[in-house]
Amino acid sequence: MRKIFNPKVFQLVYVSLFTPDLARVQDHYVEGIGLNLTDKGDKGELYLSIGYDHHNVALHPGSESAIANIGFQLKPEIELAEFLKDAEAFGIRGQLKTDSQPGVRSLVELELPGNLNLQFYNDIATPAPGFRDVGVAPMRLGHVAMMNTSGDKVTEFFEDFLGFWFTDKFTDFFNFYTCNKDHHVINIVKGPENRYHHFAFELRGSPSHAMAADWLRRRGVKQEWGPARHPASHNYAGYHRDPDGVMIELYTEMDVFIPELNMFEPRPWHEFFPMVPRDWAGGDLNAWGAEFTCKLE
Ligand SMILES: [Fe+2]
Structure with a gap:
């Protein structure tokens, strides 16, 4: 039977990083990428927005570069306490947190294997600082x-x-x-x-x-x-x-x-019609055939 597509979350909203070099990394994301500084946390964290959400990148001072957490927005009908209970039944430990970071009042943080902290919430503040016209200026x-x-x-x-x-x-x-x-x-x-x-x-x-x-x-x-x-x-x-x-x-x-x-959706540059999920084993990373030194590892 065909799988029913009904994921519990509908979008990725933020990535958070530990960094040992906060000032340089802040400069890269604010002046290089072109993000807005929207907020600061109690422990020196910096919250950066592309243009709408409270934050899309969060920088946490740390002893080494690492994933701090990754934030996903749950579908509105998913209730946090129920979500946590279901995750625990699935074998994943977690906790419900309130006011643990600016912009997100309540969230569930789950501890995945490999020291991976994932955060799930229904609402994030949207101060809409606007899209900047300097730097990379992503969308x-x-x-x-x-x-x-x-x-x-x-x-x-x-x-x-x-x-x-x-x-x-x-x-x-x-x-x-x-x-x-x-x-x-x-x-x-x-x-x-x-x-x-x-x-x-x-x-x-x-x-x-x-x-x-x-x-x-x-x-x-x-x-x-x-x-x-x-x-x-x-x-x-x-x-x-x-x-x-x-x-x-x-x-x-x-x-x-x-x-x-x-x-x-079909595109002129597709190699197959229809283009369906496949295993690209043995293929190259570059559709145009150029070979770059970096192998993206
Ligand atoms: Fe990618």
């Missing part, structure tokens, strides 16, 4: 790729508990899942460490790639890979690193998923 936070030493358990949680839809895999390394129309909202990277592999901002349009790369280069930041088109998900993507070495993707033209048909 939205689109997806997060997390490397995890217990990758199978994490994919099981997203697929079987949260109801995400599997949309592609690229070798055994990258595993793509979505909870909305985007080809992927999460990418679970089965690897030897627990860390961000990368997270991704969608740009306003494809010409923005050149402007973003020019701007970053002027600030001394080099491109690690691309911009070029990926085969899996067909996003036009470029990668650079923040001052802590965390990889950031800037992308446009990502495949649009149609869950009712288990396929992606």
Whole structure:
């Protein structure tokens, strides 16, 4: 029987990072990427917004670079206490927190294997500071790729508990899942460490790639890979690193998923019709054939 697409969450809203170099990292995200500083926490945390939500990136002072937490918005009909009870029944520990961070009154924090803290909430403040016209100036936070030493358990949680839809895999390394129309909202990277592999901002349009790369280069930041088109998900993507070495993707033209048909909206650059979820084992990362030194690991 066909799977019913009914995920408990509908969007990724924020990624939070521990950083040992708060001032430099803040400078990258505020002046380089072009985010707004909206709030500060009691322990020196900085909350940064692309233009609408209270925060899309949170920077936490820490001894080393690491994932602090990742925030997903639950569908309105999902009640927090019930969600926590269901997660615990699924074998995941967590707690209900109130006023634990600015902008999010109540949330459930779940502890996934591999030291992965995921936060789920119904509402986030939307001060709408506006989109800035300096820096990379992205449009939205689109997806997060997390490397995890217990990758199978994490994919099981997203697929079987949260109801995400599997949309592609690229070798055994990258595993793509979505909870909305985007080809992927999460990418679970089965690897030897627990860390961000990368997270991704969608740009306003494809010409923005050149402007973003020019701007970053002027600030001394080099491109690690691309911009070029990926085969899996067909996003036009470029990668650079923040001052802590965390990889950031800037992308446009990502495949649009149609869950009712288990396929992606057809595009002129697709290799297959219909384009359906597949295993891209053995393929290259670059649809245009260029070989970059960085292998995106
Ligand atoms: Fe990505």
